[in-house]
Amino acid sequence: MPNAHVIRSGAEAVEVARKLAAAVAVRADERDRDRRAPAAELAELSGSGLLGAAVPARHGGAEVGAAVLAEVFRTLAAADASLAQIPQSHFVFLDALRRQGTEEQRARYFARALDGARFANAQTERGGRTVTDDATTLRRTRPGRYVLGGVKYYSTGALFADVLVVRAVLADEPPLPGGAPPKALAYIARDSPGVAIDDDWDGMGQRTTASGTVRLEDVPVGADDIVPYNALFDGPTTYGARAQVLHAALDAGIARGAVAAAVTAAGRARPWFESGAETATGDPLLVQRAGELEITVRAAEALLREAAEAIDAAERDLSDDSAARASIATAAAKVATGRAALEAASTLFELGGTRSAAGALNLSRHWRDARTHTLHDPERWKVQHIGRWLLTGAPPPRHGQL
DSSP: OOOOOOOOSHHHHHHHHHHHHHHHHTTHHHHHHHTOOOHHHHHHHHHHTGGGTTSOGGGTSOOOOHHHHHHHHHHHHHHOHHHHHTTHHHHHHHHHHHHHOOHHHHHHHHHHHHTTOOEEEEOOOSSSSSTTOOOOEEEEEETTEEEEEEEEEEETTGGGOSEEEEEEEETTSOOOTTSOOOEEEEEEETTOTTEEEEOOOOOSSSTTSOOEEEEEEEEEEEGGGEEESGGGGSSSOOHHHHHHHHHHHHHHHHHHHHHHHHHHHHHHSOOOGGGOOSSGGGOHHHHHHHHHHHHHHHHHHHHHHHHHHHHHHHHHSOOHHHHHHHHHHHHHHHHHHHHHHHHHHHHHHHHHOGGGGOGGGOTHHHHHHHHHHTTSSOHHHHHHHHHHHHHHOOOOOOSSOO
C-alpha cells in the first residue's frame, strides 16, 4: 500500500487520530450490528500514516512515544473499539523489531509500516495448559530455511493483515536454562503458501476485529524473517508495558465512548416522577450518578497518561527500577481503565432509562466491547503485582503482560 501519508510529529499523530475517529464513528454501530469487517476503514487507517508513527526517526518515522500512542488508541477506541483493537499488535511487533531485529529487518519492515502495511498477531493457542504454552513450531529444513506449522486463535486483524507475526517454538534448538523452550517471532506474508485464515471469531463484543483462526501448514520461512522472542525479556524492559498501555488506552476509550452515549441517552430520557424535575438531566440523583461516573473515567484517563509517561521516562533512562515503575504504573492504569469501561458501559443504561435498552439503539455494544476486551488478561494478577511492589518492593515479572 504505497503512498501512505507520513506523520512527522506526535501532535500530528493525535490530530490525525481525531479526524479518523470522527470518520469511523459514523457507521461503527452498523458495523457492530451487522458484524461487518471494517475493510474500508482499515484502508483509511493505512493511508492516514498512523501505522508508521512509531517508526524510529532514523528510519523515516516520527518515533512517537507511548504517551502519544496511548492518546491515539484512546481516541480511536472512543469511536470504534473494534477498529482500534486491530492495530494494537501492529505496534507491539514493530517494537519487537526495534528491540531485537537486525538492521536489515528493521529497514525492510519499518519501510513497509511507513507505507501503511498492517502487521497482525498470531500468538495465542488453545491447547496448552496456559496461554504461554505454544505448540506451533519453526523447524529447520536447511541452513537459513525453516517451515512453520501450527494453529493460532484470537488472531486480531489477521484477515486484513499484510504481515502475520507468529510466535513459535524453535524446535531444533536446545532448551533455555530452566528448561523452557526457545521461541521466536516469524514475520510472514499474509498470502504465504500454507497459510489459511478462518473468519470464525464470534465474540459477543469487539465483533469486527477480524480475529480469525490462523492455520499454518509447512509455511516456508527464511532466517531473515525470524526475530528472537525470549531475548525481549532478558534485561530491564518496557516491552510488556508498552503493549499493555495500549490495552489500557482501549479500555479508556471504551469508557469515554460510553460516557458520550450516556449523555445522549440521558438527554432523551424522561425524568423520574418523584424528582419534580422537568427533564431527566435535571433529576438531582441522576446528576449525582453522572458526576460520579465522570470522576471515575477521568481518574482512569489520568492513570493512563501517568503510565504512558512513565514508560517514556523509563526508555530515556532504562534501569531495573525505572522499568519496574513503568510496569507498576501500567498495571494500575490497566486495572483502573478496565473498571471504568465496565462501569461506564453499565451506567449508560441507568442514565438513559428503560428506553436505552431498545435493541434498535444497540447501546449494548459499549458493554459488550468492554466486557470482551477486559477479559484479555486478568486484573486480579495486576493488583497482586502492585500490592507486592508496594509492601515489599518486589519487582513485577518480565513476561509481556506488565
